[in-house]
Amino acid sequence: MLQNSPELKSKIDQLWNKLWSGGISNPLTAIEQITYLLFMKRLDELDQKKQADAEFTGEKYTSKFEGRWIPPEYRAKVREGDTQGETDKKLADDKMYEIEKRSLRWSEFKHMQAEDMLQHVQGKVFPFLKDLNGAESNFTHHMKNAVFIIPKPALLVEAAKIIDEIFEVMERDSRVNGQAFQDIQGDVYEMLLSEIATAGKNGQFRTPRHIIKLMADLVQPQLGHKIADPACGSGGFLLGAYQYIVTQLAIKAGTINLVPDEDGFVRTSVAAALTEKSQAILTSSLWGYDIDATMVRLGLMNLMMHGIDEPHIDYKDTLSKSYTEESEYDIVMANPPFTGSIDKGDINENLQLGTLKPSC
Template structure:
């Protein structure tokens, strides 16, 4: 989070203001253009680092993305069947007229150009190269096809390039001084940029805070080799969260005990590291092929692709798809699903996938059913839902909850405070954690859920108002709220000692047996099962309280003298005292 780095926050605000004053006032357009520039800068930095690592023997040999020449797709020679060798050679020779030295496409090269030349170079060469980066057949190139570079003024580009350079200098400084991984600081910067999108929150879409993403990752514990998905991925936050969790686990295994112990938790209590040595080329390939995201907003697909690529995933599997529609036919594909699907109200009934059986058009219900459908047997999901899903009285609500209890092992319901998604929305939400046991067509011999673990999160370490300021403990340290307690208690809930403690319905966490949930019409609201504690308060007798009030007015006066006091309030207090005695 950038609350603790005012310098970095100030630089990003400056960047926003420059785009605003430069004529790009739509926040979504601005962030797209800023993202393209950040991507160009990061691409250069990452390429130089990989070259240096290879040279120093820290990694395998590496070929720079900026080595050799690049020819724009429209000028590339295409051999046809009728072409003779001479014709083909002539085409290749003609092609050379349009080749661009890749070295000139580096950020560190073009930033030294004059303003007019820089704008023309970035618009006409660097940006087309960026769109073509992974080859004509790549997913990235496909989704970048309609992307446009629309920075209108040379002066705005020069100012933006200068400010982004300054931002990277502060990030490098922060990384060295505070020991935080550079890509994590970059993630903070990107999250802060995303938080500025004024249109976030429309159609039920809003950004999931990074500490909530980390919480879900620690709860579902994705592993290398798992196929992981988010069917409404937005800018790819949950996929990135799963990636960083897995990289951290691999890194921790490779570190010595002292090195592991030296790793400091972040401001929310999570340990994350991006030690490159922990990820072999094979592991990187497995992990990159494991992450799958889908979204119906083409802009968010592009942002998600670049977000993951900036974090070292060269070819992300993020695609433009409506996962609730008839055109999306996947089923029983994934080991892990992490999602915060949009709460849009209703969707087009005519296009809902026939495999979804709930009689509803409410997307929050259909997404949960769809996530169940997409899980392999034994696969686990962590899903954020509006709390209305837990207790809604309609048939579709009850049918979904019955499905979660009978066909899945519904492990936990964790209610979140209503301010978690501010400033976008004040909606009360909950996390559902469940593992698929029975398929949609299986006969259920025995309901899969035995007990459901409930936890009432009261605090997440941030203020629950629109500012979402980081809270401090009494000794001045960053507050973790209930985040780490949830993880500890959730993973310990099945041990005998913990299970015995989980029966107290007055506590913030407890177990409820399935039979009780069935008897209550599959109601999953925590408040339905929680027992309130009423503290008995003893008050002084009315006469004693009145004596205290009289003394406050006139001081220590003999009772005989009180009758002579003419003050209106004292006379009224004396009258009241006479009534109660």
Template structure:
């Protein structure tokens, strides 16, 4: 979070204001253009670092900026009936358009004069960026329609200068506070995304990073798991799963003292970005583990670049409507983490025929679809509006029955209504469930035995629009209920916690399936939580009235009653006489 770094926050605000005053007032357009520049900068820095690492270790590394590059439109296109002479001529013609890749580096083009810089970036650097991973790559495919639209040389110069300053502050912050550079960069990117004024449209909200980390610690994705988000937006959950896995692998390689030396972040989570230390095999497995889909082409591009800036070279993020008839995957994934759109409705005629719920509500269809996308034994962590927990419509009840009977519904964690501010004050909950029975199975018994409920009341941030970081009485960052939820959830089946979980007046408790069935599969916490009413003793009316009179005139026995026989004191004396 950037609340504790006003210098970095100020720099980003400056960048934002420059785009606004420079003629790019649409927030989503500005974010996209800023992302392209951040990507160019980070690409250069990562490449230089990998070159330096390769020189140090003796390993071979081919720079992305080594050699010549020919724009796709000028490349030689040979024909089957070409003679060797014609083929040679085509290649010779193409070579006329060769560009030295080293001139496409951020560190090189930033030194150009304003007009020349704009022409160079528009005509050469950005086309190179779009073609970065080759014609067949997913990234190139989704970048095909991307456009670099910074209109003024002065805006580009100012933006490049400010981004350089932002990276200097990030490096300084990383060195002084020990926070991983990639995490700080993630904070910057998340802050930029938070500025999108259109967020919240159709129920789409940016999920706070500490909630993503919470979900990752709850579902615990592992290396080798196939992980998906069917409504991935900018890829936050995929990145959260990736960072969790990388951290767990790193911790296994560290000695006990080294592990203990790792400091938790401001929300109590331990994350370390040392993907470079992973084995080649682990990297290869990870690169094929993360899958995301979204119906907004701009968000697909942002998601691709977000993951690439975090070290995932070829992300599997695609443009797809996972609720539509054209999306046919089923039983594909070990882990699904998602915050699907709320309150939206989709065209009834385009709903996937495999979805059985009779509804057009996206929040219900997404949860059913997530159930279908999970392999048997696969686990999902899904954020839903709390209306899903108690809605009285048939589709609501059918979905909850499916979760209880065909899945092991492990937990319902209610979140305070301010978690998604400033986008919305909607009350939400996390559902954690494991798929036990496939749709075609003849289930002989319900899969859920008990459901664990937890009422989160604080997440470590104020629940107003500002969402400032809260502090503990000793001045440290507050973790709210985040770490308590993780600890209690993973210990919920132990003897000690099982005994505690019978107290329905506590923050967390267990409810047997039989009781949930009897309540019509209602999953709202308030249905099962017992409120505690403390008996309050009040003074007698005469004593209270005496206190009020004393407050007005002091001791009435010594006062000149003639002077107080009017107004409020007279009325209080009369009332006291009536009650005795």
């Protein structure tokens, strides 16, 4: 964890302070904006790595930044009854808004002048990020109302510079300490999310990692179990179950020198423990719900930061009448919110509550 990397923790604090002094003082908003920047950076780096791996192995790989991209609002909506002329005109209009995907890479736009960079990221890069997994994906659906609100060109330039420095430290720590880059990246995100614990806004208190580890040890989730958190927030319990299962698979695979961190989590490369089949099973086994749209996005991105490409986290009130699932899950891990109140008329009739307000 970051406690063992003072330099990395210092960089995270520096980034946080830059956004705070730049006018983004709400912790959830700041975390969202930082997360978007981390995604832009990581997307570029992962794509370049996959390209290099494909060239080495001879396997086919299509870069996410290959070709051109048209923002969804400008895409031609060709209808069945359109004449050929109408169709041709719509397709021709499309080309006016085509963007070279290569220009959307972090490594390309970070060299722009401050004003140009802000306009480029706001108007092109961020919309591309929201549309990344296709119109039908869960990620795209929940990113629909996301906004990029870093207001000042100089602030974006400074934030981008610090993020580059953070990645340099992560890569060095990965080489020197033999820790998987993905684990270090997850630690960085955990550090950001820890700010929620001090904020406590709208009931969003983050469960400490050692409590998550204890609960995972108690319930002992296994590969194939369907696991849910009905008030998942940033996805900590789902990640705890995920890391527990990965650790058990690593032990079965004969992985040695598994050293737990200060919270008890074993740091092991996912690639060392998961086959493609077991990764698919595990990804389809984790389900989370929350009634805060911001937390849904943070939960999705948190799991994606930890290597779960298509997480199942949705906006849903699991106490309401609209939630009708029964006996769907093998394990439920949750820490219900301890602030706020609920509408008595919307409570699911199958739930017997003595009070409408959470209490300790």
